[in-house]
Amino acid sequence: LEHALEQAGWRMASARVESSTFGGLSWLAHSSLLSGLRIADQGDYRELLASDRATLAQSFAIAGYRTVAVMPGLRYPWPEGRFYRFDRIYNAEQLAYRGPAYGWWAIPDQYSLYRIHQLELGSRADRAPRFIFFPTINSHAPFAPLPPFEADWSIFDAAASQETASGATGSVELNERLDGAALAAAYIQSVRYNLAVVGGYLRRYAAPNTLFIVVGDHQPPAIVGGRDLSWQTPVHLFSRDPALLERFVARGFRPGMQPGPGVLGGIEEVGPLLLEVLDLPASLPASLPDGKK
Numbered sequence: 466l467e468h469a470l471e472q473a474g475w476r477m478a479s480a481r482v483e484s485s486t487f488g489g490l491s492w493l494a495h496s497s498l499l500s501g502l503r504i505a506d507q508g509d510y511r512e513l514l515a516s517d518r519a520t521l522a523q524s525f526a527i528a529g530y531r532t533v534a535v536m537p538g539l540r541y542p543w544p545e546g547r548f549y550r551f552d553r554i555y556n557a558e559q560l561a562y563r564g565p566a567y568g569w570w571a572i573p574d575q576y577s578l579y580r581i582h583q584l585e586l587g588s589r590a591d592r593a594p595r596f597i598f599f600p601t602i603n604s605h606a607p608f609a610p611l612p613p614f615e616a617d618w619s620i621f622d623a624a625a626s627q628e629t630a631s632g633a634t635g636s637v638e639l640n641e642r643l644d645g646a647a648l649a650a651a652y653i654q655s656v657r658y659n660l661a662v663v664g665g666y667l668r669r670y671a672a673p674n675t676l677f678i679v680v681g682d683h684q685p686p687a688i689v690g691g692r693d694l695s696w697q698t699p700v701h702l703f704s705r706d707p708a709l710l711e712r713f714v715a716r717g718f719r720p721g722m723q724p725g726p727g728v729l730g731g732i733e734e735v736g737p738l739l740l741e742v743l744d745l746p747a748s749l750p751a752s753l754p755d756g757k758k
Contacts, residue, residue, distance in 0.1 A: 466664045467721055467722040469664055469758075470552045470667055470668070473667070473668045474705050474742050475667055475704070476703075476704060476706075476707055476710050476719040476720070477571075477700045477703055477721055477722050478701075478702045478713050478714055478719060479702070479719055479725075480659050480699070480700050480718040480724050480729045481699060481725075481726075481727070482496075482680075482729050482730060482731060482735060483695075483698055484681070484682060484683040484697070484731075484736065485497045485503050485504055485505045485696075486505070486682075486683045487683055487687075487694075487696050488683065488684060488685060488687055489606070489683070490685060491600065492510065493506070493509070494732055495682060496513055497733040498594070498682075498732050498733065498735055498736055499522065499736065500521070500733070500736075501521070501571065501733050501734075501736045501737050502518070503731050513548070514545050514548050514737075515731045517717040521596075521739075521740075522534075522549050522551050522596060523550045525745070526550065526552065526596075527678050530594045530595060530596040531585070531593045531595050531596070532552045532595075532598075533551060533554075533555070533581070533585055533596070533598070534549065534554045534555070534593060534596045534597075534599075535555050535577055535597060535598070536554060536557070537560055537571075537574070537577045537602075537665060538605070539554075540556065540557050540558075542601065546707075549587070555608070556580065557571070558573060560597075560626055562576055562577075563623075564587055564621070564624030565612075567603075567610050567611065568609065568610045569607075569713055570602040570605060573603065573612035573621075574601045574602060574604075574658075574659060574662050575614060575615060575618070575662045575718070576612075576621045576624055577599065577602075578603075578666050579598065579670075580621065582666070582670050585673070587672075594623060599658065601659055601662075603659060604658070604659050605655075606685070607651070608648065608651035608654070608655040608685075609654075609655070611651070611654055611655055611658055612627070612658070613653075614658055614661045614662065645688070648688060648689055649689045652685050652689045655726070659716055663677070663679060674705070674706075675704070676702065676704050676743075677701075677702070677703040677704070678703075678735075679703075680699075680732065681698030682698065683698060684696060684697075695710055697728055699724050699731070700729070700735060701722060702718065702720075704748065707741075712742045713738075713742055716741075
């Protein structure tokens with residue numbers, strides 16, 4: 466992936482962070498990332514949602530960005546989503562996927578990325594800069610069945626067509642519960658799929674001034690990798706601007722796709738670092754009003 470993207474003019478930098486959760490409860494990692502606070506349990510989460518804490522989306526909005534959440538795994542009302550103050554939240558219904566459903570999660574991540582590119586990053590007249598938050602779903606347990614990676618992304622135009630909404634689109638189901646080695650193999654394939662989606666999007670669609678960030682929100686369940694895994698996850702940056710990536714390297718990132726052995730800190734430190742490096746006028750406070758770090 467690194468070699469292919471370098472050939473296309475992209476450069477990468479990577480680091481490690483410490484997640485606030487392990488094997489699940491991904492919303493704890495997501496809220497840590499978006500709030501700049503370490504949210505490690507449901508009590509922390511409820512306290513955060515009851516606060517008026519500034520969020521990363523709000524900080525980018527103050528800086529003039531349109532802020533968008535892409536939530537293909539979201540099928541039910543999500544009132545707590547208002548806390549994050551996104552300008553727009555696209556749930557599964559609003560992404561309007563009409564193709565084959567792949568297991569419980571149904572929607573291919575490749576489709577979601579292609580669709581949001583069309584809706585928010587294409588030739589819109591109001592083309593303010595975009596801050597887009599996209600929790601992918603195909604590398605989520607049970608990691609199968611996995612959609613195929615499509616070299617021709619335009620195949621998804623039909624999957625978004627209202628004309629197919631009333632037709633039989635079919636589904637691909639997992640016929641047996643995966644366990645042990647089979648589950649681990651499915652997990653590896655799901656990560657490879659998501660990396661293929663990232664590489665394909667950057668080569669074909671991403672604007673030259675895009676800063677694309679991939680954050681691992683948490684390790685897979687212990688049944689996949691073992692109970693002795695650390696809580697560390699990778700952060701990968703993709704940009705065509707070497708000078709911008711050098712600013713991240715100066716703060717602990719390493720050039721390329723392989724992060725070094727050191728850890729930047731908690732996942733909650735990614736947002737404040739991003740605001741600092743991009744020199745945006747907004748910032749996240751260091752604590753909640755009651756002093757909670």
